[in-house]
């Protein structure tokens with residue numbers, strides 16, 4: 001899916017009247033089959049951007065174009081059909097607590113199924129091997145028949161991502177997929193997502209707090225701050241200097257080991273401090 005945002009502004013529906021918009025005259029273009037990570041400090045507008053891209057939040061100014069169409073000018077049915085081509089994974093996946101993992105994962109296919117097939121699949125999971133395979137990518141195959149409310153936060157998050165692998169969507173929007181995962185699982189999960197997106201020619205936009213993961217797994221990284229694009233670069237060109245400016249006054253949010261890059265002098269090694277009892 002081909003995406004274009006031109007001078008786009010948006011505000012959260014619950015924002016106070018007169019509050020600054022969460023997205024301010026933002027320009028961005030993502031080609032079909034591209035994988036892009038969006039980074040930036042808290043409040044930068046990353047989630048709002050995903051909501052706009054998912055056609056869940058209408059812009060207050062400017063235009064959104066998805067595959068040469070302005071979704072907000074489409075008739076209601078056409079807009080629904082377009083939404084069916086998108087997969088949005090919120091930070092906390094909305095999984096029914098009493099549901100089995102297998103059913104939750106297979107729900108990724110619901111937008112492409114008719115009403116009766118959807119209802120049937122709630123009671124009789126239709127393609128258990130496909131759910132198993134998707135869970136395997138996230139090291140969760142042993143939880144196939146577990147109930148969702150017996151999973152940890154990180155496991156639920158991975159079930160939400162596995163659901164994406166079942167989705168027929170050509171545009172994946174993933175919000176903070178790693179917030180409840182340890183560093184090893186984070187890398188494994190993001191590698192699975194990016195690999196699958198690449199293999200299926202899916203357009204992937206993921207917001208991430210782990211800057212090192214964004215730089216090492218995505219070919220393109222967009223830095224957002226104050227509702228605008230601060231930089232939009234190939235990962236190899238995102239320097240420490242640019243990151244320092246992006247996270248200025250939010251340094252505590254700059255998580256992960258940032259790889260050394262050309263224009264940044266390596267930090268001077270500090271003497272080791274030894275503590276004796």
Ligand SMILES: Nc1ncnc2c1ncn2[C@@H]1O[C@H](COP(=O)(O)OP(=O)(O)OP(=O)(O)O)[C@@H](O)[C@H]1O
Nearest residue numbers: 012014015016022041042043044045046047048049
């Ligand atoms: N529930 C809300 N009610 C009112 N305003 C909101 C709400 N959520 C977000 N906003 C506004 O939108 C701005 C952008 O928020 P958004 O959630 O898009 O940021 P973010 O970059 O995703 O932050 P984080 O990294 O913390 O998830 C906020 O600074 C706030 O002004």
Ligand SMILES: [Mg+2]
Nearest residue numbers: 046047048176
């Ligand atoms: Mg967010």
